[in-house]
Amino acid sequence: MITKPRGTEDVLPKDSKLWQHIEETARGVCERFGYKEIRTPVFEDTALFQRGVGDTTDVVQKEMYTFEDKGGRSLTLKPEGTATLVRSYIENSLYANPQPTKLSYIIPCFRYEKPQSGRLREFHQFGIECFGAESPATDAEVISLAHMFLKELGLTGIQLNINSIGCAVCKKEYNEKLRNYFEGYKDRLCPTCLERLEKNPMRIIDCKSEICSEIAKTAPKMIDYLCDDCSGHFESVKERLDNMGIDYVINPDIVRGLDYYTKTVFEFVSDALGAQSTVCGGGRYSGLVEELGGKPADGIGFAAGLERLVLVIKKQQPDACSLETASDLFVATMGDEAEKFAQKLIFELRNLGVSAEQDLCGRSLKAQMKYADKLGARNSIVIGDDEIVAQTAKLKNMKTGEAVDISLHAEVLAKKLEEVR
Ligand code: ATP
Ligand code: MG
Numbered sequence: 470m471i472t473k474p475r476g477t478e479d480v481l482p483k484d485s486k487l488w489q490h491i492e493e494t495a496r497g498v499c500e501r502f503g504y505k506e507i508r509t510p511v512f513e514d515t516a517l518f519q520r521g522v523g524d525t526t527d528v529v530q531k532e533m534y535t536f537e538d539k540g541g542r543s544l545t546l547k548p549e550g551t552a553t554l555v556r557s558y559i560e561n562s563l564y565a566n567p568q569p570t571k572l573s574y575i576i577p578c579f580r581y582e583k584p585q586s587g588r589l590r591e592f593h594q595f596g597i598e599c600f601g602a603e604s605p606a607t608d609a610e611v612i613s614l615a616h617m618f619l620k621e622l623g624l625t626g627i628q629l630n631i632n633s634i635g636c637a638v639c640k641k642e643y644n645e646k647l648r649n650y651f652e653g654y655k656d657r658l659c660p661t662c663l664e665r666l667e668k669n670p671m672r673i674i675d676c677k678s679e680i681c682s683e684i685a686k687t688a689p690k691m692i693d694y695l696c697d698d699c700s701g702h703f704e705s706v707k708e709r710l711d712n713m714g715i716d717y718v719i720n721p722d723i724v725r726g727l728d729y730y731t732k733t734v735f736e737f738v739s740d741a742l743g744a745q746s747t748v749c750g751g752g753r754y755s756g757l758v759e760e761l762g763g764k765p766a767d768g769i770g771f772a773a774g775l776e777r778l779v780l781v782i783k784k785q786q787p788d789a790c791s792l793e794t795a796s797d798l799f800v801a802t803m804g805d806e807a808e809k810f811a812q813k814l815i816f817e818l819r820n821l822g823v824s825a826e827q828d829l830c831g832r833s834l835k836a837q838m839k840y841a842d843k844l845g846a847r848n849s850i851v852i853g854d855d856e857i858v859a860q861t862a863k864l865k866n867m868k869t870g871e872a873v874d875i876s877l878h879a880e881v882l883a884k885k886l887e888e889v890r
Contacts, residue, residue, distance in 0.1 A: 476589045506573050518533060533580070534580075547576060551598060558758065568766075569601040577591055580592075586745060589776060592775070596751075596770055599768065601767065607769055611769050612710065622782060624778070626740035630720035631710075643691050648670045650688050727757075729754040729755070729760070741781045747774075798886055799844060799849040803834055803852070811852050812827060851863070860877045861876055
């Protein structure tokens, strides 16, 4: 038997309502905030991620699904959304519209990671990006959108962590301090972090290895070295969050995955998950648009992991998982003529917006009624030769057993079903 690839999941019909609910909530919130959906390819030129995510990150160094196509091009299945959106923003000249450009997406992402709860090789992200706005108001708007999304999903026990990781100016001085600090632990750092020590010491703070993260605990914190511009920006973001009544804690240890992050970074963490507790992460970045060939423009955004949200919701709202919809009507039949009559009737009813079902497996009448029960149909009718002649049948409420005479004309039946819904 062929089974699904390691680290992938099937979303079965019993769960897809919950997925649709999460996606609809995301789209609804985006609409209110003026974020427009963008759809992009599942694979991109490998160089996009090498440059756009950064070649000192775990994602690029260890996790990408990269392959050569028959034309000899190196392609990579998207590990994240930001680099792709930057590419599209430049390639489609979206910067020529009134700025900022506000975009949202829901995408599958692929990362070759060690699969565990909340960590898959194919997973899904809902995210947004805002290009061309540098104001702290933008940071606050982006964070407030994520906050509203999580709140509308009814999640509890979520904490917003924010930090500032400075700009090119203040990062330079800080990176020197950090390098000096980690130099002292050179013999204990993991091989990947040893390399990062030269290229990008801040990455070490994000390392998942136990020893590196232990060492990083007492490392100097960027937040203590912010320049005036960066600290003013951070103060303003905090003030705006306070204004909107959005609670947060300052967490100097958040540095985030991308190489290009500047100033504000943030994460929403859930207390309902184990190790994989971050349900949403994001931040501001500058330099990325330019790095990918565009005119300089700031970006800020976030991505939320949908599988992790599903885990939290299933834990906190077990009923949300049984959002299955039941049919309005089950049409049971006796004999071939009745079955054909029923199919046409059901077709007309569905055309009028009614959800209706019939048996497709040749069941006996008794078995059909049992099946209708299993389906959770709200009403049923039984059609035999007499009903076809009379053009009427008994409409039975499956819960109460109450029955009324009803015409078999689709319009009349549909209207009645609407009344008793
Ligand atoms: P983590 O620290 O958990 O590895 P990350 O920093 O790699 O997360 P991002 O690149 O910021 O994550 O992606 C944003 C969100 O996507 C995460 O907060 C998480 O909810 C989700 N996510 C990331 N990687 C995975 C994965 N392998 N499986 C499921 N969800 C994931
Ligand atoms: Mg990761």
